[in-house]
Amino acid sequence: MTSTVRSPGLAESINTTLADLLEQDPRLLLLGEDIGRLGGVFRVTRGLQERFGRDRVRDSLLAESTIVGQAVGMAMSGLVPVCEIQFDGFTYPAVNQLVTQAARIGGRWNGQVSPSLVVRIPTGGGFRGVEHHSESNEALFARAPGISVACPSTGEDADQILRHAVTLGSPVVMYEPIRLYWRRNTPVRDPEPARSPTSARIVRRGSDLTIATFGAVTHEVLEAAHALGPTVDVEVVDLRWVAPLDMDTVLESVARTGRLLIVHEGSKDVGIGAEIAASVAEHGFDALRGPVRRLAPDRRAYPPADFEKDYLIGVQEIKDEVLVMTK
């Protein structure tokens, strides 16, 4: 039943987009650990330093606060820095510069500076990573006013998001699922484009239940939805951005289906799902035929690789949850 499509991996797609952006805008530069000579630990920036030179594809010092802090200064000088943090678990030393500085510079300058500054962060598990290499900390930044947070699940979406982010005039953190970097076969999705670069995308039309999701797990959700096809007709909303959230698309979908399940890989407590559930309770309660539910890991640290299958949300769990909700 599940049909798949073949596409370039996420790493290759983002590489193509970054090359094109560097080609088009002389103010744009890349900044990150090992992104130049090596082409990044995931090879997302492979070949870009050879092509655009060391000034524009910069091997940064091994210090995350330095990466984002100097990027803030570069943005003040009129450049458009696109930073790479090596793994999500190493984001934390840069949080101060992102939350207290990058996010607030525009306001502090009374709008005189509009820093277009992008921070790309490889994220998520499912590839047997060691400690700190498999985390999902997008909800942390979603709470910080002034920072937009994108979580694309395809190269096409990452392309649209990046092109928008470098013109936004305020910082964007983009999470790139590591397990999608090299994955070429993914479940088929509706070709319908998003309404705007910042809106969610309905990637499967359905009538019985809405699943709102984002990032790598979107593919498990689609696989589950396709497999359930004969019995339950599931609509899948790929949020693409978790801050700001496109609640209009979610509410319109829930108005059609009457049921909402939220699935994400970051832990459940005080997570993105809680915000969506609260918003639907406030603005879409009358459309609901049953309680909103969330499917996400419990509040605990990402486990050693041998146990990650127990942590991650799989296709079977999604199917089971949908069947319980539509029984």
Place this chain on the structure above:
Amino acid sequence: MLVARGIDEEARQLQKQGALDLWLSCQGQEAAQVGSALAVGPQPTVFPSYREHAVALLRGVAPDELVAQWAGRTFCGWDPRRLRFFPYTLVLAAQTLHGVGYSLGQRLQGREDFVVVYVGDGATSEGDMSEAMNLAAVESASVLFVCQNNGWAISKPADEQMRTSVAERAQGFGIEAVQVSGQDPEAVFSACARAAAHVRGVRAPYLVEIEVGRIHGHSTSDAQEVYRSRDDIARTRAADPVTAYADRLAGLGLVDTAWLDAVGAEVRELRERLMKEYA
């Protein structure tokens, strides 16, 4: 220095009256600030911390613009771009990395890349300061770090904050550095002029550590009498660089009573205007 002292004193009064929410006095640091700002001239972009009021005034920030953020009206009361005096940064040392990044960005675009970063002794304990010094050294950025060491990080004395001078620490990063007394604006001017020549000529960073006295508490909410000896505070007041320099110039016959009276009148006028707008 006299103007900065007058504005600072007026801001302290306004805070006592409830017109300002907080004021971070720069009294005792005027020679360091005026000497360094005059030495680098109007061209470099300044990344201040939050106590560089004398530098701000020299750069053309009007007194009412200077106190606006302390009255809760805005996060920055002046035009940072036009004055090349960037907004105060209250998260300690965060601006040090911005300054280095800005200088690198300017250089990449073929524009003036001389940047002056002000930082206090307490803030040098922050990781960002070490990261900024290392980055500036590695990239050979045209950044002059001016560290005003007033001996106190609120209540923690500098000798409990660090085992070497800030200048020695900078040298460890491969940055040329010098330590100078902030008592005499002319000595500060000379040291900073040499430092600026180095930054311009070699296109490499430099750090000047200026030892200053902190006449008042860290802020108007601080009670330094709780942790600082009466003698120490009295000694700092007695060594006030503003009165010392005015007395010296008068003693040398370089300024006369008429000149000092004229400055006094100007300061009174500025203070009155500030009081009218905020009190």
